[in-house]
Amino acid sequence: MDLVELLQQAQRLTNETKIDTEVPGVERTMSQVLQATQEFHSRVTQTGTNDLQAHILLGSKGVDLPKLTQKLETLSARQSFEPLDPVTDTDVHGYLKNERENAILSVIDETNRSIFESVERQKWRCVYSEWGEEKESLLNALVGPNQQDFPDVQRQMVPTAMADEPTPYSRLNVHQQLYAEQITIYNESHIQGIQRPNLVSTFAHLAREFFDDDLVAEMWNVLESMSAVTPLSRSIDPIKNRQTAPHFVHQARTYLEGRYKTYMKQFIDTNLILARLGGIPNVYHLVRSYVAVTFQRPQSLYGLLDVNNGRPLWPLVYYSMRSGDMDAAAMYLKESGTCPDLLKLMTLRKNGEAGTSMAKLEGQLKLEFNNKLHDCTDPYKKAVYVILLACDPHFTHVELMRSIDDFLWMQLSILRRQDQRDYNIEQLTYSGLQSLILEKYGENYFNAREKAPLYFQVLALTGQFEAAIEFLARTEKNRAHAVHMAIALNEISMLGAPRSVKQPLLSSEPEDPTPMKRLNLVRLIVMYAKCFEQTDTKQALQYYYLLRHFKSEDGTNAMLTCVCDMLVENCSDPMLELVFGVEDVEKSFRYTGGIFAEFHTLDCDKYSLAAMVGDELSKRSNYESAIKLYFIAGQLGKALRLLCSLLVQVVHQPPQSESMRERLGVVIERLDAALPERKTEVEMHVILTYTVLTQVMEFFDLYHAGGSRLALKILAINRLIPVSSSEVDECVTNLKRMGPEIIKVLPDILLAAMDIVYQGYVKLKGSSDTGSVFDDETKSENKEAAIRHLRDRAKALTNMAASVPYRMPSTTNQRLVQLEILMH
Structure with a gap:
């Protein structure tokens, strides 16, 4: 298109735009055009002025407005639990999102409702309990001591009888008691050396005859049938033998x-x-x-x-x-x-x-x-x-x-069998069947929570005794049966046990075939017997006797470890008498009776057990109980060491009824009676420390009772404190030869001695004559000489406190100096 054609087209367009009216055309000036534009703009932008201003401002700054609008549309102001908008069936993403959020909302709502209901029930339970107590107190207050005030109320005396020494209620139910009786009979047969019965057959007969539960009897029938094979020796691994034997x-x-x-x-x-x-x-x-x-x-x-x-x-x-x-x-x-x-x-x-x-x-x-x-x-x-x-x-x-x-x-x-397989076709092996039952199908397939006996039978019939027993032991209802099944199989060497007794209840060794497990019988029996060992101690020891072949990490018999833990938790006098018996009157440090003496075939006797328990109590800082066990074990040296450690803590205290100091006094009397016969078994420095501490205990008894003269005499005999300044070095040297226990009580001794001297000084100063309780010691009838002697004795105590190789408490030094100053 050339310039001429362009001009013609422009003229044609101009002619088309001209309006065929009689009104002449008007040409506007620039000001008129501007005014018309502003009026049009004002009419168009009456609404949304702020948005236009914002667009003008952001556009002038170079902001990409369309992109910004898209970003703003994707933002959500907040997450809220408002009702969700319905979506169409074809919107799969939206449908799944709504379903998920609806599920979350329903869980939250259900949880809130259950919490509210629980709190409401707890509130009313407390209200009813409080009202019940109030009602009981009001009813109790109605009937007074005078029967004539309430003639219609009939009082009836109900005779009651209680044993002088009531025994605790047994925590064993009927089934557990029947099991425990058979365990006791079995252990007695082993101890007496006669032929032991087959526990699997015994328990199976027990379940059929005395248990009113067909499912339990059926489980025992399965176990009895599966165990009716040639017994194995304890040297053969039952897991590997079970996988290879048909x-x-x-x-x-x-x-x-x-x-x-x-x-x-x-x-x-x-x-x-x-x-x-x-x-x-x-x-x-x-x-x-x-x-x-x-x-x-x-x-x-x-x-x-x-x-x-x-x-x-x-x-x-x-x-x-x-x-x-x-x-x-x-x-x-x-x-x-x-x-x-x-x-x-x-x-x-x-x-x-x-x-x-x-x-x-x-x-x-x-x-x-x-x-x-x-x-x-x-x-x-x-x-x-x-x-x-x-x-x-x-x-x-x-x-x-x-x-x-x-x-x-x-x-x-x-x-x-693995050696009979035809490798050209796919065939099933024993381990493959076990994996199919235990791992592929598992508990969910068999609904094991509701059908525990059925799942147990499936596992037992496929040779997985350990997994079956562990599953049965999870519930309180079947735990007793599971424990005795494990015991019965272990006694005929058919239960796979781990190498360490510290393993979990169900574990596996690296070389075990898949999916076989091992059951920790020690952990299972301890878990079972812990529930009743304090109320049925004799039965608990019968179960622990079954663990005599197991060894702990340090080589200790597992039975001894279990009995030791039981006594550590409860080492009261009745429990110790039940386990160890009573002391023989004719033979000192020998005990007769006790249920532990029944297991005389063990390598360990009751005295070794007592020493073991004493060591464990000593580690746990239960020194009082440890001393009692060391007495039973006949280990006076250890008992004396622990006694000295306890005396240091309480020797300075005043005597009180049922205090540790009073209990230790009883122990001291017993030790004083036993030491003459067995003095050679105890080290000399231990006897020296014990002797001095008992003398110090007697000193404080006299001090608190007001016997000042005799108290100071005891200290002078043992050369614990100086009588004058010239004896300070001698007493310090003598103190160094004694044990650290004496050093620990020295501050209390010095304070008590200084208090006695000060009370004598006060009494002497307040008297009109020169007589005092210290006349026989000072050998002086002159009052001033007696006062000088007391002052010298007080200074000797202060000097000794500064000379001993031990940092005295600051309060002790302050008190000693204060009393010495008050005497001048």
Whole structure:
């Protein structure tokens, strides 16, 4: 487009814009245009002036206004718990967000409501309790001592009788007491050296006869069946033996097969007309009658193959195997004339033969199973092949699995040992089955919280005794059964225990096969016996006796450790007498009786136990109780050391009834009677310290009783304080030869001696004559000479306080100097 064309187009546009009116065109000046613009702007921007001003301001500063608007829209002013806006079904993100926040809000609301209700209940409970107490006090105040004031109120005296020494109530329930009686009988048999009973069988019989709980009896029946194998020695690890020995798999199958036979008999007894049970009472006729009742309807035969005498063949074979009778299963196959190879394999299995011919036969049958029977419509036929060939472990057999027993029996039937596995196909091993039950399915699958006995049976039947017992011990209801199951298995060397008694209740060693665990029997028994060891001490010691073979980290017998901890927690005189007996009158430091003496087969006697408890009490600074235990142990040296440590703390105190000082006085009398006979067993410096402290104790007794003369005489005899300034060095030297216990009580001795001297000075100054209580010591009848003697004695005490190699308390020095100054 050139300039001419542009000009023409401009003129054309100008002509089009001209309005065809008679009004002449008006040309506005610049001021008129500005005024019109302002008027138009004012009309347009009557609302939103602030927003426009803000946009003008931010735009002039270079702010990107559209981007800022987008950021502001994404911001949320605050998080609030307001009702959420509904979203459409297609907005998945919004829907999930709303659901999540609604769930959180509902939890918060429910928690607030429950807290409010709990507080409300607690408030009314307190109100009712207070009103009850007030009502009781008012009712008690109604009936006064005078019966005539209330003639209608009848008083009846209720005779009561209480033993002079009431025994504490036992914390053992009926089941626990029955268990404890059997444990006592078992331990007595071991101590007397006679044949011990099998605890598993004993407890199983106890549960069947005396426990009114079929589930507990069933658990003991499972354990009794699984433990009915050749006992092991304690040198063999039960965990490794359990994984390699086929006995446990056989015992589990036998138990499940026996239980299924019982079920079939009960089922037939309820349908005797249809069953038509007859012939020799064996599994063959039992299965025949059971199948006749189960498959009486035509629709129940749908999909089943082969018929024998009007009955489906493969259910007969399967239920015969399910009942544990391979002969009956082979007889049914033989009568039908079908599958001769399978019959031959069954015969070889029954006879226990193995070799190349059997492996070849298995290979042929596995090939036939994979080609023809993998999709077979008869579940019983397929199950028979799977069991005999141990193949296809992941097939569920839904039609046949009516209970957990059926599932377990099927899994146990297709197991193969690690050395018997065919690596060309997938097969199930014992450890694989255990992992399947414990780890893959676990407690949630079996609803173990509500069906604890069922989960225990599943674990026990798969050889996981430790995990089963640990699970059972979690609840208070089943803990007693779990503890005694662990004890019974440990006594026949079938319980896997950790190397250290400090391990958790359930643990595993690095070399243990997966998923086997080890149960800490020591921790389990201690946890159980702690609940009643203070009320049923004799029974608790019977349980601790079962731990005699376990050793702690320092090599100490676990039984001694448990008994020691029990006595440390309660070392009262009745408890010590119960455990150690009473002191023999004829033989000093010998004790007769006591329940610990019953365990005379232990390497440790009651005196070693007493010394062990005394050492532990001494570590915990319970010196009074430790002294009593050292007396029982006959260790006078340790008793004297602890006694000296206690005397230092209380020797200066005035005598008070039932105080530590009074109790230590009784101990001192007992020691004084025993020391002449066993003085050679105690070190000389310990005897010297003990002798001086007892003299100091006698000094303070006289001091507090007002016997000043005799008190000072005791100090002079033992050369503890000087009589004059010339004896200060001698007393300091004598003090250095004594133990540190004497140094600790020296400040109290000096203060008491200074107080006696000062009281004598005051009395002498206030008297009219020259006589005083110190006339025989000063050898002077002159009052001034006596006063000078007392002043010299006070100065000697002050000098000694400054000369001893021990920093005296500042208050002691101040008091000594103050009293000396008051005497001048």
